[in-house]
Amino acid sequence: MDAALDARNRQTMRKLLVVAAAMLGFGFAMVPIYRQYCEAVGITQGRVVGATNTQVDASRSVTVELLASSAGLPWRFEALERELRLHPGQLATVNYRVVNTLGRPVTAHAVMNAAPSYAAQYIEKQACFCFSDQTLAAGEERVMPVVFLVSPKAPKDLGTISLSYTFFESPGRAS
Amino acid sequence: MSAAAPAHGHDHSHDEHAHAHPTGLKRWLFTTNHKDIGTLYLWFSFVMFLTGGVMALLIRAELFQPGLQFVNPEFFNSLTTVHGLVMVFGAIMPAWVGFANWLIPMQIGAPDMAFPRMNNWSFWLVVPAAILLVASFFVPGGAAASGWTLYPPLIIQQGMSIDMTILAVHILGASSIMGSINIITTILNLRAPGMTLMKMPLFAWTWLITAYLLIAVMPVLAGAVTMLLTDRHFGTSFFNAAGGGDPTMFMHIFWFFGHPEVYIMILPAFGVVSAIIPAFARKPLFGYASMVYATASIAILSFIVWGHHMFTVGMPAAGNLFFMYATMLIAVPTGVKIFNWIATMWKGSMTFETPMLFSIGFLCLFTIGGFSGLVLAITPVDITLHNTYYVVAHFHYVLVSGALFAIFAGVYFWLPKWTGNMYHEGLGKLHFWLSVIGFNIAFFPQHFLGLAGMPRRIPDYALQFAEWNLWSSVGAFLFGFSQLVFLYVVIECIRSGRKCEDRPWEGADSLEWTHLPCPAPYHTFETVPEVK
Ligand code: HEM
Ligand SMILES: [Cu+2]
Numbered sequence: 001m002d003a004a005l006d007a008r009n010r011q012t013m014r015k016l017l018v019v020a021a022a023m024l025g026f027g028f029a030m031v032p033i034y035r036q037y038c039e040a041v042g043i044t045q046g047r048v049v050g051a052t053n054t055q056v057d058a059s060r061s062v063t064v065e066l067l068a069s070s071a072g073l074p075w076r077f078e079a080l081e082r083e084l085r086l087h088p089g090q091l092a093t094v095n096y097r098v099v100n101t102l103g104r105p106v107t108a109h110a111v112m113n114a115a116p117s118y119a120a121q122y123i124e125k126q127a128c129f130c131f132s133d134q135t136l137a138a139g140e141e142r143v144m145p146v147v148f149l150v151s152p153k154a155p156k157d158l159g160t161i162s163l164s165y166t167f168f169e170s171p172g173r174a175s
Numbered sequence: 176m177s178a179a180a181p182a183h184g185h186d187h188s189h190d191e192h193a194h195a196h197p198t199g200l201k202r203w204l205f206t207t208n209h210k211d212i213g214t215l216y217l218w219f220s221f222v223m224f225l226t227g228g229v230m231a232l233l234i235r236a237e238l239f240q241p242g243l244q245f246v247n248p249e250f251f252n253s254l255t256t257v258h259g260l261v262m263v264f265g266a267i268m269p270a271w272v273g274f275a276n277w278l279i280p281m282q283i284g285a286p287d288m289a290f291p292r293m294n295n296w297s298f299w300l301v302v303p304a305a306i307l308l309v310a311s312f313f314v315p316g317g318a319a320a321s322g323w324t325l326y327p328p329l330i331i332q333q334g335m336s337i338d339m340t341i342l343a344v345h346i347l348g349a350s351s352i353m354g355s356i357n358i359i360t361t362i363l364n365l366r367a368p369g370m371t372l373m374k375m376p377l378f379a380w381t382w383l384i385t386a387y388l389l390i391a392v393m394p395v396l397a398g399a400v401t402m403l404l405t406d407r408h409f410g411t412s413f414f415n416a417a418g419g420g421d422p423t424m425f426m427h428i429f430w431f432f433g434h435p436e437v438y439i440m441i442l443p444a445f446g447v448v449s450a451i452i453p454a455f456a457r458k459p460l461f462g463y464a465s466m467v468y469a470t471a472s473i474a475i476l477s478f479i480v481w482g483h484h485m486f487t488v489g490m491p492a493a494g495n496l497f498f499m500y501a502t503m504l505i506a507v508p509t510g511v512k513i514f515n516w517i518a519t520m521w522k523g524s525m526t527f528e529t530p531m532l533f534s535i536g537f538l539c540l541f542t543i544g545g546f547s548g549l550v551l552a553i554t555p556v557d558i559t560l561h562n563t564y565y566v567v568a569h570f571h572y573v574l575v576s577g578a579l580f581a582i583f584a585g586v587y588f589w590l591p592k593w594t595g596n597m598y599h600e601g602l603g604k605l606h607f608w609l610s611v612i613g614f615n616i617a618f619f620p621q622h623f624l625g626l627a628g629m630p631r632r633i634p635d636y637a638l639q640f641a642e643w644n645l646w647s648s649v650g651a652f653l654f655g656f657s658q659l660v661f662l663y664v665v666i667e668c669i670r671s672g673r674k675c676e677d678r679p680w681e682g683a684d685s686l687e688w689t690h691l692p693c694p695a696p697y698h699t700f701e702t703v704p705e706v707k
Contacts, residue, residue, distance in 0.1 A: 024395070118489065
């Protein structure tokens, strides 16, 4: 093969390698893009809001069922109430009890899930144990609140929301 | 009919090159010859096809009757997972790379691939990757059981077989990217004078576009599995809900790779069929230019439809609608192709040798797969059909009777070129008929099972599904064992010494037929051919 062709081939290969490298970068860039996008269209895990003055829509009410579980972690975790009824816009406080039944301190993180899933965007939280890691000493018991409201923007046919929290042991942060 | 026997090619046929070729194992280990490497890829692919086939038959044996008969559920999940991975990455993709190696240089009048040494590497990388995949069955915890789509959180929780699978995917990705760079460079820089892009056989065109797809999406898959690996071992939480990650995000990244991937497997098939149908209809391909443009638009559209694999994850309605319409749009260029193939046959003087039979089988059955794809593309319908056997039926119609049938068609078509001998036509036809019948008995009932609600990836099922599962298993065994006929035909062809003419197919008119004898000599086109 003559040298000119050889050089041309190498040139083509370099260009294609740049494309491959860029696409590798794009694969990783999908992580922040995805987060931003979900944030922008409101598919996040319940919005965190400051203390706002929302209008209470007393004309209707929504039932919120409270579920609690832990995944692969022997913590006892339960909601102190099974469910509550509230008006959209009305601030509510619910309490959860968690017990670390293990003989060692454990750090875990609670993740929220709502059913139907589109309901998640209408749950606005002011305080939640799910905002940060929770570290419990061996055998420790704790009662933790969630302060939230259901947005008055929630559609009228949204009658019941199942609000669930699951504790996962925080990866790499076990002490 | 072979009056135009290629006088040209005989110049090279005696292999009067000074350098001696190494023989035996060394020849194959160190070869940089595109034909040797093509042969290696094709045999490798066939071995993987049988390996994946054994897994499929174990699956169908278990599903023959309701209840758990032969395997435990965990192993069953490993079987479906590794069957999928082996067939996609071990059988179909390497087979197409094998075809590319054998044919592209000859079809465009080049002496070899642009980077022969890298070509050797591309092949010898896929072997350890395949070994890793298959060996993962024997490590504690068993092979990956998450499905071929490698979804977290399951895949994060399983044992070391996952690390082997991820490493295998990395290696296969590297090999595919190297192969693609080779193919693109060969096509762009090594075409004989006069061989303009728009004169290239469609097989070269479809591979050119496929190679671009590979370079665009294999790195994305590599990124996704790397994130799985760091989630497993290095405390990151890309997909791990515990650390604020999101498993749904993996689905987005995976399918951004995954949908173009299905076109990577089918575009070369379009190329092969576009070579065979004109040859046996004895008419030039209808609408060559529109074929090229249709291929390109399918490739471009394939980047914006990945959401049709995840209609049920809770995307906003606008998102679901976008992916629905975009997916349906792909049916337009695909329809153009189907139309062109039929128009090529229209009023042709057709004969029905095995390559043509497999091509017509492809045309009919791939179209059925396209239609079930359109059904699945309708969001509200997919919400009930997702993860049922209907999806399994859909993708086996496009992959088995699509990609695989085209591979068979291509093997029969070019065997004379590769071996210099003619295969046994009767046995080839037997292979075709057993395959079509077995395939349809195996997979058509799966449409009914899916519509009736049978979920995919389960080792046991409700009694109401028993009858069609029985049929499906019977068909699968028929299809599976018919492939031994294929193996026999190929070996018999190689050994028979039934010399074929230089132009065994009078209607075939690309360079490898018009300018070269059968078998193609070891070195071809070392002096550049004239292309008018
Ligand atoms: C008209 C063309 C096509 C359309 C409209 C289409 C549509 C779809 C849709 C909507 C799904 C998702 C079903 C679900 O999971 O609920 C799907 C799955 C699939 N399609 Fe297609 N498809 C088409 C062509 C193809 C082709 C040509 C191939 C491959 C050669 C292919 C391979 C697959 C595979 C492998 C899956 C299943 C992936 C999995 O979940 O494991 N499709 N298709
Ligand atoms: Cu797809």
